[in-house]
Amino acid sequence: MTTRSAPQVMSRHSLPCTTSPKRRRSSGGPRSQWHSEQTSLIYLKTEAGVGAGIILEHQDGDPTARRLVDEAAEALTAVVASAGVLLDVDMVVIGGIWGEFSPAFLEQVQEGFQTVVDRTGLEKTVKVKGSTSSAGCDLPGAVGLVIDDWLNPYSSDTVDSAPGPRREGECSSRSFRTMTPPQEGRRDLILTREGTQVAHRRYRVMGVAGLALLAVLVAVQWAGGALAQDQQGGEPIVLTVLNYLDATSPGAEREVEEVWNAFERNNPGIKIVREDLFLEPFHQKTEAYAAAGRLPDVIYMWPGGRSSTLHTQRLVKDLTPFVDPMRDEFSEAALVPQAGGYLAELPIALTATHVLYVNKELLDSLGLQIPTTYEELEEMVPALKAAGKDVVLMGAQDDWVVQSTLFSMIVGRLVGDGTMDEIIAGRAEFTDEPFVKALRFYASLFEDGVLSRRIFQTAYNEVNPLFASGKAPFLIDGDWKVGNFLTDPTTGEALIPPEEQENFVMTVFPAIPGELNHNTTSSVPGVGFGINAAIPEGSRKEEAAWRLVGWLTSAEAQRIRLETGAAFPSRKGVTSDRLEPLAQERSRFYGRVGGTYVLDNVLDSKVYGPLNVGLQEIGLGLSTPEAVAASVQRAYDAWKAAQQ
Structure with a gap:
């Protein structure tokens, strides 16, 4: 199973340069037209003091500001790669402050994007360019619609008090907002209190470009990642999960309710932030996360080719020490070393x-x-x-x-x-x-x-x-x-x-x-779930992640999937008296053939x-x-x- 090779054709759309409703009332000017080889639309957001900092003024001399510039490039790489691969684009244009920031910054994002494209098997060269369009416009670049607002030190929420006159049709200027230094140990991009405003913009922009929703979902996924730090004081541990699910299948409802929701009900100290994808979007998203170093805490995996990046780069933990105490409960064929030479995922099935x-x-x-x-x-x-x-x-x-x-x-x-x-x-x-x-x-x-x-x-x-x-x-x-x-x-x-x-x-x-x-x-030994290798060994988060993987591969969860026809168990002795005739036929099938x-x-x-x-x-x-x-x-x- 792999990614389709797509024709190397630039996606071309004409987009109007629109201001936000708030600015449009202030300027009173007509909308101008802006034409670009536009390919994607990305939303990112940082909380004051966590993400951008006062980086434009201090990036050369302040190590914290420099770190945040690198972090912004890493964040852009993940989102550009995720959306760009899904939409099969050849060029991404970043507008606003970040589009004009520096050639080295854009090159860093482009290299990361190209890495993901190469891994997916698409044979093409991609480019990331900066736009010099007005920094105040919402759509002056294919990517960077809201990067300007969200990843620069000039706040849109002070725009009406910005000094200086506005010319007819011009997007408003920005006033400077001082941002507090980053909190120690906090490096993750997260959503801020302006979430309601974000939702408003999302729907307005979708009417123009039809692409913003994808980017918002990526930003939300990162929000979960930021909250997923190993927390103290008894607060819930938050686990991010990238899951493979055919939402149209008859068993999807039971999978969500009786497997995923049941886990949270039985483990109130663990909160799951789950992203469900199917077919190629899932594999493309996996490569994007891997390239950006933003892999979720728990991830659905294949034992080989489709997940080779995770295996060969050892981006997930070796689960052998976790499994050894209960090894005899599984079919031995399910526990053979996988593509990286170790047990990177615990199979939920034989396939x-x-x-x-x-x-x-x-x-x-x-x-x-x-x-x-x-x-x-x-x-x-x-x-x-x-x-x-x-x-x-x-x-x-x-x-x-x-x-x-x-x-x-x-x-x-x-x-x-x-x-x-x-x-x-x-x-x-x-x-x-x-x-x-x-x-x-x-x-x-x-x-x-x-x-x-x-x-x-x-x-x-x-x-x-x-x-x-x-x-x-x-x-x-x-x-x-x-x-x-x-x-x-x-x-x-x-x-x-x-x-x-x-x-x-x-x-x-x-x-x-x-x-x-x-x-x-x-x-093949079946698909299953792996744990992000970056989770500290012995941490509360590692314990929570293994508890989740253990439940997802438990006899009870495998019985549910057997009944819904989703998977044939990798555990020994899993059966059910609720199997429909075709599910029973599947059980008999394995005893009749070789592999x-x-x-x-x-x-x-x-x-x-x-x-x-x-x-x-x-x-x-x-x-x-x-x-x-x-x-x-x-x-x-x-x-x-x-x-x-």
């Missing part, structure tokens, strides 16, 4: 990324049976098309889907983990016959009519109702897809009602000609990124197996050279 979901009732109605070989599947194509049906459905608009849920299985069957180990070690190549053969077989799925190019136009969750309604007898996805078909406890409805779930089977792709391994899926590598778990993102894109290109007829193999090998060679 099979490839499942062939079968609608038996539909096959029976057409006089067909579940195929055991690829040849049998291919023979079904004419009959299914004559009946107006697709053969195999996939929601593959995002490029990770094919690689993770289909091609990894194909490689496991035709290449094998042993040969993949040789390729990863550099003793064999992607251009060798075994890997190219796997790509050729994948291409044949489209040539034979088993897969349609329409899969690349189908969004990931849009495929769920198509399969449930009988659009095709087969669906390829991961084992987690079960959760989308179960009963939603908030509505009492299910895409596949429990009384119909007996008609569905979970199996794997039929035997492939020339395969080395039979009846296998692609699987091989998931490619984005064993390859670096700089290698599997080009592979993901190449698989889409093959399916669309835009590239060949040989060309994609050569592209992936070049990416591997470049990655390997960078490791020297």
